[in-house]
Amino acid sequence: MTAHPIAETVASLMPRAKAELAELVAFQSVADEAVAPKSECEAAAAWVADALRAEDFEDVAVLDTPDGSQAVYGVLPGPADAPTVLLYAHYDVQPMLDEAAWVSPPFELTERDGRWYGRGAADCKGGFIMHLLALRALKANGGVPVTVKMIVEGSEEQGTGGLERYAQANPELLTSDAIVIGDTGNFRLGLPTVTSALRGMTMIRVSVETLRGNLHSGMFGGAAPDALAALIRALDSLRAEDGSTVIEGLEPDGVWDGLQYPEEDFRTDAKVLDGVGLPGNGTVADRLWARPAVTVVGIDCHPVAGATPSIPSTARAQISLRMPPGVDATEATKLLFAHLEKHVPWNARVSFEQVGQGDAFRADVESPAYRSMAEAMAVAYPGQEMQAAGMGGSIPLTNALAALYPEAEILLIGLSEPEAQIHAVNESVSPQELERLSVSEALFLSNYAQSKRG
Known part of the structure; x- marks a missing residue:
């Protein structure tokens, strides 16, 4: 030919x-x-x-x-x-x-x-x-x-x-x-x-403050509010037990009716380690293209190298939220802020910064x-x-x-x-x-x- x-x-x-x-x-x-x-x-x-x-x-x-x-x-x-x-x-x-x-x-x-x-x-x-x-x-x-x-x-x-x-x-x-x-x-x-x-996208930073400065964990641990622990609790609330993204007000059960993505192909493409499960439910295509997906892309706290036995007074995370067509990015950002604020424990002080945003x-x-x-x-x-x-x-x-x-x-x-x-x-x-x-x-x-x- x-x-x-x-x-x-x-x-x-x-x-x-x-x-x-x-x-x-x-x-x-x-x-x-x-x-x-x-x-x-x-x-x-x-x-x-x-x-x-x-x-x-x-x-x-x-x-x-x-x-x-x-x-x-x-x-x-x-x-x-x-x-x-x-x-x-x-x-x-x-x-x-x-x-x-x-x-x-x-x-x-x-x-x-x-x-x-x-x-x-x-x-x-x-x-x-x-x-x-x-x-x-x-x-x-x-x-x-x-x-x-x-x-x-x-x-x-x-x-x-x-x-x-x-x-x-x-x-x-x-x-x-x-x-x-x-x-x-x-x-x-x-x-x-x-x-x-x-998918649309919103990128935010969330900061948590609990103390005026770090404290000795032996003298104050157990009663002093730990900012990093508070942040981790809030971040954990963004996922259900099966790993699905959970943000109050966002529908978690969309369905993709087009080309499908076989799970074994996805595991190979994503280089998932042997024996490690995939989070969420529904088909891989549902999870990738029809449902919201949250990712914690970075956390600021004291690194392991040089760490001291101290209770952190502040902690910060950057979060990426992807949302499917039909979900307004501005509204999704507001829902994400509200969800995190609700789930930060101990009445810790929380603040937010918008980094980037785009609609689906x-x-x-x-x-x-x-x-x-x-x-x-x-x-x-x-x-x-x-x-x-x-x-x-x-x-x-x-x-x-x-x-x-x-x-x-x-x-x-x-x-x-x-x-x-x-x-x-x-x-x-x-x-x-x-x-x-x-x-x-x-x-x-x-x-x-x-x-x-x-």
């Missing part, structure tokens, strides 16, 4: 794509100055802007957004009366976590066992390279048939909403007929997948843009049909764009299939997946342009 010309072109461009991804991964672009200097994000933004200019994008600008981050914007004009498609990615990344646990340096793209390893390789610097590959393939085969707007933000991982607020203040900037969010992933390596639902999203997979993507993926992945799955993560910008541009069709694809291990050590991207998804995007843009003309 003869390969499609677009596929042949993308294949020929892969060495260049690897070199460019290596350059982009080298920036330690964590949007948290406690982890990496801001100059790393600024340098990554400048690199993205230069890449857009090299592809003949016009009006290229590095935008200063309200949260202090930078987003890169540009327009590639298409034929007269062509539809406009917005392509999205982000260049900021998660912290490296335990550097010693990385087999190769986290900010040095390294090929190993057929994959390319490095922080951001899949999430989501590879997503930007995917967009470039698709556009280059179209240029080499007759031209880009749509007007393309590109937006690449710098604080998605922090959830601080810089680009959302910028877009809301400048609604004409990103107006488009269709939007491709290149920040999700296939359900399984080699299985073409669009993400039809995203559900797509209409029967729309014309999705049909165009299904046709494209059938070519890029011979013998496979496009699947629709949920994703447990959150992309706050998606709902902001849906509210700003209710007529725009929003598609979510990307490189973060389970083997990519995004947000963990040894993150990687499959070059084969990058190649096939780039072909998919290029063919989608062509199909979509034809559907709008027809």
Whole structure:
């Protein structure tokens, strides 16, 4: 069977794509100055802007957004009366976590066992390279048939909403007929997948105070209120006996009626240790995509190293709450605050800080843009049909764009299939997946342009 010309072109461009991804991964672009200097994000933004200019994008600008981050914007004009498609990615990344646990340096793209390893390789610097590959393939085969707007933000991982607020203040900037969010992933390596639902997210910090200072546990233990113990009691109240998330006012029994996630596959993907059970009830898909899920992502108290026999006077935790489509993030945050306040014992003083927030999203997979993507993926992945799955993560910008541009069709694809291990050590991207998804995007843009003309 003869390969499609677009596929042949993308294949020929892969060495260049690897070199460019290596350059982009080298920036330690964590949007948290406690982890990496801001100059790393600024340098990554400048690199993205230069890449857009090299592809003949016009009006290229590095935008200063309200949260202090930078987003890169540009327009590639298409034929007269062509539809406009917005392509999205982000260049900021998660912290490296335990550097010693990385087999190769986290900010040095390294090929190993057929994959390319490095922080951001899949999430989501590879997503930007995917967009470039698709556009280059179209240029080499007759031209880009749509007007393309590109937006690449710098604080998605922090959830601080810089680009959302910028877009809301400048609604004409990103107006488009269709939007491709290149920040999700296939359900399984080699299985073409669009993400039809995203959970919403709220991130908070809760602080508990009980004493004016730490006390000797021998002299005062047993009667003095322990702030860390109070915090632990409150955190424990967020889960039922079976591990299900329990927050008063949030429904815990949603059902996912789409593509299912076999438990054994999930255990393998999640690297669950032998013999360790999974929390919650219902199917894995129910728990991931249709129900609220709370995670304690960090606790501040005195570390074990150097600990003294003292009663803690203060303790603090950071909590992530994911909620399914249909649950308002602002209301869920209020319910979380109220639940914790109710369950902190001994009338300990409790205070809250909002860190990040974003609403859930559900797509209409029967729309014309999705049909165009299904046709494209059938070519890029011979013998496979496009699947629709949920994703447990959150992309706050998606709902902001849906509210700003209710007529725009929003598609979510990307490189973060389970083997990519995004947000963990040894993150990687499959070059084969990058190649096939780039072909998919290029063919989608062509199909979509034809559907709008027809």
